[in-house]
Amino acid sequence: MSRKKSNRTLIIIFVLLLAVFAVNQLVKMSRGERSFRDDIIEYQASDISRITFYPKGAPAQEVELYKEDSLWKLKAGGKEYSADQEMANGIVEELAFITPDRLVANKKDLWKDYDVTDSAGTRVVVFGPKKSKTELVLGRFSYNQATRKPSTYLRVDKENDVFAVEGYLAMTFSRDINGLRNKTIFKGNPNDITKITFTYPADSSFTLVKENNQWLCNGQPVDSARTSNYLTNLTYLTGNGFRDDFNTANATNPVYGIQIEGINLLPVGIKAYSDISGLVINSTENKSTYFDGMAGDLSKRVFLPRSSFLPKQ
Template sequence: MLRKMNIKTLSTIFGVLVVIYAIQIITAPKGTGNMPDFITSFETEQCNKIVISPKGKDKPDIILFKKNNKNWVVTEQNSNKEFAADSNTVRNLLREMSQLSPLRIATQNKERWQQFDVTDSLGVRVSFFEDDDVLADLIIGRFTYTQSPMAAQMMQQNPYMRQNPGTMSTYVRNADETEVYAVEGFLASSVGTETERYRDRTFFSMSKALIEPVEFSFSFPGDSSFILRKQGEQWNIGSQAADSASVANYINGIRNLRVSSFAGEKPEKVSHKVTIKGENGVATTIEAQFDEDSTLIMSSQYPDNLALDKSHYLFNKIFVSKSKFLKEE
């Protein structure tokens, strides 16, 4: 009896799958037989320039390029300011976009471009270059979520079955073609349309030049300034011995700092300052203009990466009082 029920259940599931497959074949959009394997196809190492044109006319193009064929730099159209780009962000963008494989053709009708947000004004244009040669030129349209009918049918048969409920996809068009393709994934998360998205956020790196610090000179308002200096194996503040564990915790806490939010202008006045000297004689200065609402902080290591510290997270890590290092009596 149980065997007959299992055979009947399997037959029902098989029948459902056949029906779904037949429906997909019948309703498949025209032209899928000629659908290319890849919409884009280039080696990531080829690309040395990327231009991102956000939606609308108010936002300038974002331009990423390899300066002297070495490090990635980000700037904006008609701007004379250049910033170091985050190489991992650029690398991930190239990896995502260099081999785009279509799921299906959404339309071959130009009149329907607006429906998928792939017109020149509604979509985000992303162009990849090797010098003056265009490697790919895409219009990124809207995101969509398609529930799998197969999964829905299977879940009805067995509610405990784990099944992918659907597919996330983005509509994409080659700028010089009519076809609109659906590509798996949420491409808008890969293609950022803000310059800050691509900037290197490194604010201070102890390993860059200092090797290991041997002196911290804290300059604070009033008479609260002090110098923390390493003498032999012992850290001292003047004639007082500092707690080695507290010093180690402080050093580890500021060893690698990153900007959360960038500031546009340098601080007009400096209220707090720390000069850090390394064992190799190299010195780095971190300065701040404290404000209860938001504090501006800058580092001589990365002078272009001005931090707008609204939560005072960086400030509280860097600018600490003398009592932070002294042993409790």
């Protein structure tokens, strides 16, 4: 009898403790208090030095985003690339500030409902100070029509909880590596440009010069609207296609070239080389990257003939 009484006492104590816990959680909820973690990444954006991720459906293809000499770079497939700095900083900020909106599941059996299983999710590893790291598994993306807010489902590795976090985090890491690369050819202010030298074959070269706030083409007044349009397009120039297959040993004799000079502006050269696939564009502002000159009519937008700047006869 004493053993039965002892077991009954233990059961009563357990039930009471469970009830106390439940009441405590209800009180927290009624007060608006969170019953789950406040942060996903527990260090600041400035402390994040490296991020690796494994795209969904290609778990063996690691992409690494890392900082070197204050600049973000990419590594994948044994190759290194210059990263889009604004995009890289945006990713780091997004990761550092993600906060769980709500807990949607706390059992491993429910992971599949949110695509956060090891096979269905996108694995992201965030490296912080003193060799610390946080491993995440990003699941599916959803959009709430009522609140008009996007959400991503995620879990922290080795934990059962699945959280909904506001934002496009799932889409951020669904890009291929080319979507994260530096596509800049030239970036500047059109008002700072004072001279552009066009180096073309034979005797077709010419120079645009700004004198007394007026543009001249080889000394002749230009069509101001057409010239302004060219300068506007030029000053945020990006490439749409990469030519990683281009043999850089052939980058010795450009067929076309422009040199951009101006106020508070280091000279920037943009050159076009010819190979069997067409024109290949390279800029001193992004020296390690070669672009397809045919993609988006890039070469036609950069290397205009002299007649394009002169008033129509």
